[in-house]
Amino acid sequence: MKEKEIRLAHGGGGQLTNELIHQVILPALGGGQDPKRLSDSATVAWPDQPAGGGKVVFTTDSFVVWPLEFPGADIGKLAVCGTLNDLAVSGAHPAAMSMALVLEEGLSIELLARVLASAGKEALQAGVRILTGDTKVVERRGEPGLVINTTGLGYPMPRAKLGFDRLEEGDRVLLSGPLGQHGLAVMIRRKGLSIASTLQSDCANLQPLAAELVSKLGPAVKWMRDPTRGGLAATLAELSDATGRSIEIAQQAMPVDPAALSAAEFLGLDLLSVANEGKLVAVVKAEASAQAVKILRQFPIARQAADIGQIGPVGELPLVEMLTRAGGRRIVQMPYGEELPRIC
Amino acid sequence: MKTIPELRQEIDRQVDLLVRAGRQRIQLMEVCGTHTVALARGGLLDLMPKPLRLVSGPGCPVCVTDQSYMDQAVWLAQNRPDVTIATYGDMLRVPGRSGSLEEARAAGAQVQVVYAAHEAVEMARQNTKRQVVFLAVGFETTTPATALAIEQARRLNVTNFSVFTAHKLVLPAMRALLSQPDIQIDGFLCPGHVSVILGYKAYEDLARDFHRPCVVAGFDEEQILAGVAEICRQLATGQPQACSVYSPVSAQGNTVAQKILADVFHPADAPWRALGVIPGSGLELNEAYADFDTRRRIEMPPCESYELPGCRCGEVICGRCLPTDCPLFAKACTPRSPVGPCMVSSEGSCAAYYKYRWRGGKAAKL
Numbered sequence: 001m002k003e004k005e006i007r008l009a010h011g012g013g014g015q016l017t018n019e020l021i022h023q024v025i026l027p028a029l030g031g032g033q034d035p036k037r038l039s040d041s042a043t044v045a046w047p048d049q050p051a052g053g054g055k056v057v058f059t060t061d062s063f064v065v066w067p068l069e070f071p072g073a074d075i076g077k078l079a080v081c082g083t084l085n086d087l088a089v090s091g092a093h094p095a096a097m098s099m100a101l102v103l104e105e106g107l108s109i110e111l112l113a114r115v116l117a118s119a120g121k122e123a124l125q126a127g128v129r130i131l132t133g134d135t136k137v138v139e140r141r142g143e144p145g146l147v148i149n150t151t152g153l154g155y156p157m158p159r160a161k162l163g164f165d166r167l168e169e170g171d172r173v174l175l176s177g178p179l180g181q182h183g184l185a186v187m188i189r190r191k192g193l194s195i196a197s198t199l200q201s202d203c204a205n206l207q208p209l210a211a212e213l214v215s216k217l218g219p220a221v222k223w224m225r226d227p228t229r230g231g232l233a234a235t236l237a238e239l240s241d242a243t244g245r246s247i248e249i250a251q252q253a254m255p256v257d258p259a260a261l262s263a264a265e266f267l268g269l270d271l272l273s274v275a276n277e278g279k280l281v282a283v284v285k286a287e288a289s290a291q292a293v294k295i296l297r298q299f300p301i302a303r304q305a306a307d308i309g310q311i312g313p314v315g316e317l318p319l320v321e322m323l324t325r326a327g328g329r330r331i332v333q334m335p336y337g338e339e340l341p342r343i344c
Numbered sequence: 345m346k347t348i349p350e351l352r353q354e355i356d357r358q359v360d361l362l363v364r365a366g367r368q369r370i371q372l373m374e375v376c377g378t379h380t381v382a383l384a385r386g387g388l389l390d391l392m393p394k395p396l397r398l399v400s401g402p403g404c405p406v407c408v409t410d411q412s413y414m415d416q417a418v419w420l421a422q423n424r425p426d427v428t429i430a431t432y433g434d435m436l437r438v439p440g441r442s443g444s445l446e447e448a449r450a451a452g453a454q455v456q457v458v459y460a461a462h463e464a465v466e467m468a469r470q471n472t473k474r475q476v477v478f479l480a481v482g483f484e485t486t487t488p489a490t491a492l493a494i495e496q497a498r499r500l501n502v503t504n505f506s507v508f509t510a511h512k513l514v515l516p517a518m519r520a521l522l523s524q525p526d527i528q529i530d531g532f533l534c535p536g537h538v539s540v541i542l543g544y545k546a547y548e549d550l551a552r553d554f555h556r557p558c559v560v561a562g563f564d565e566e567q568i569l570a571g572v573a574e575i576c577r578q579l580a581t582g583q584p585q586a587c588s589v590y591s592p593v594s595a596q597g598n599t600v601a602q603k604i605l606a607d608v609f610h611p612a613d614a615p616w617r618a619l620g621v622i623p624g625s626g627l628e629l630n631e632a633y634a635d636f637d638t639r640r641r642i643e644m645p646p647c648e649s650y651e652l653p654g655c656r657c658g659e660v661i662c663g664r665c666l667p668t669d670c671p672l673f674a675k676a677c678t679p680r681s682p683v684g685p686c687m688v689s690s691e692g693s694c695a696a697y698y699k700y701r702w703r704g705g706k707a708a709k710l
Binding site for chain 1: 348349352378384385386387388389390391446449450451458459460463563564565569679680681690691698699700701702703704
């Protein structure tokens with residue numbers, strides 16, 4: 001790596017995060033996964049179980065967000081949903097979760113209780129129990145903060161057959177709703193920006209959506225991901241990189257939240273690179289696309305679900321491109337680090 | 345508002361008239377970095393009829409900032425342990441002789457990203473033992489906010505806050521560009537946000553003296569195309585003028601903001617990347633606010649002005665070349681490892697070309 005020290009951009013979910021994972025973390029800890037095809041969770045076969053059964057899907061995630069409470073959600077709900085979603089997009093039902101807390105001295109206990117209640121409520125609604133945990137307290141470093149780690153154990157949805165290698169030219173790319181709501185809502189609240197905004201984080205559990213898609217459509221659902229850090233741009237860039245396939249999406253087809261759009265325009269941000277916490281990207285067989293959209297739209301959080309584009313052929317330099325509403329084209333790239341608001 | 349296809353037809357028609365009247369190439373300059381990004385992100389550049397070309401102007405605040413300023417800012421971060429630098433995020437990664445602010449931060453310097461000037465005042469109030477230095481860059485859009493922050497700091501008696509100003513004025517730079525014989529600019533697409541403050545009448549002298557259309561436009565696809573269509577129409581009719589196709593912009597601009605600006609700042613000569621010192625193109629603090637001037641409060645070593653080796657950013661922001669004409673573009677210089685500020689800034693022309701238009705060499709035609 002070019003850098004000698006960790007920079008904040010190494011946590012942005014873009015190129016630098018990728019380099020950190022591939023050049024520092026995986027060489028030391030990688031267990032033989034194809035480094036180009038990393039997923040949100042790992043599937044582990046249980047050695048003494050009969051073939052076909054006893055597979056465990058395993059994922060972990062740490063949550064750092066400031067402020068701890070923001071419009072539409074808080075760090076507690078986020079920590080539960082984030083891990084549920086990593087299981088969901090891997091085609092797994094949740095079985096159990098762990099939660100580890102790192103508390104900074106000075107953190108309000110009332111606030112802690114509030115965000116934990118929110119986490120508990122979300123887990124209860126999802127029908128998953130938090131069975132183990134840990135608590136540490138560290139010295140205050142700035143704003144008294146809280147880091148939550150959650151680990152999720154799950155088991156494969158019976159009809160799930162997901163994988164990078166299942167993609168074919170002509171498959172359709174589905175998006176469950178408008179982009180940018182979480183990242184922008186947090187940014188506006190964090191910085192007390194003087195934008196009168198009704199924007200709410202989209203933080204939500206995607207388990208019901210993923211489960212319904214997989215149970216109704218089975219192997220016609222080929223790949224899923226939740227476009228969190230780095231946004232849809234990072235998700236599609238990774239998909240293209242892992243499969244060697246170009247991808248084309250159409251701006252006209254993309255669902256839009258006018259509040260997110262105007263906030264992004266005000267701040268000069270590209271909606272495609274802003275984080276989401278309750279959106280599903282699914283690649284499905286072309287013939288199943290219309291039905292998949294219909295299934296998704298039954299859920300209130302996916303009323304605006306849409307077919308936004310398609311998977312292209314394998315190529316030497318695969319590109320993700322967007323057909324713009326003006327009729328032009330633009331490239332969609334892996335963001336560098338965190339997207340920054342403009343100055344002028 | 346006309347639709348996109350209607351506006352494209354209008355542009356085609358006017359350009360056709362101009363070509364028939366003997367023009368071989370029509371080169372317009374978008375002055376504002378936000379326009380540069382919107383043009384690339386919206387895929388609009390490829391939709392322009394062939395003889396019409398848009399080039400970037402000196403409208404990206406980070407890109408026009410002289411290297412001497414960057415070096416002094418990094419010096420402050422590295423050599424003054426009592427100083428916290430408060431800066432817009434785009435300044436973080438601009439390389440200087442002793443590295444960038446981002447590198448200084450990773451090595452332990454206090455460098456905090458803010459979205460607005462008043463956050464820096466708040467930071468100073470909460471950390472009274474530290475000197476908070478706000479890196480004040482930007483044009484008339486950000487200047488009133490800096491002025492308000494300084495007034496607030498004075499009102500609240502925040503003595504550990506100061507402003508290291510590199511604020512710039514748009515009009516003197518446009519005038520300086522038109523005075524350079526080797527740059528072809530047939531018309532200006534004037535910045536929407538800056539003009540909300542300035543008013544479109546501010547461009548009247550320029551339009552008259554240099555006989556160039558100066559059309560203020562907004563930032564969505566329709567507004568940009570409407571601006572380009574209006575410039576072409578004025579060129580075709582031979583009647584260039586200053587006007588706006590962006591409804592929030594009035595003739596006189598925001599006089600309240602103009603007054604706040606004049607209360608705190610006065611115009612002064614300022615160095616620009618590539619353009620050198622342009623008379624009356626920068627802003628200095630008025631005597632009443634001199635206590636908040638970092639330059640008066642902290643003695644800094646003099647740093648010289650220079651161009652980054654091999655980098656053509658200076659030519660890019662003057663419309664002398666396109667980002668793709670630079671030999672470093674997408675080779676030695678990428679958003680991952682930027683050589684010049686135009687690749688660093690989210691409003692920079694090179695970053696916009698790379699991010700939205702670069703096809704990785706496969707179809708290198710841009």
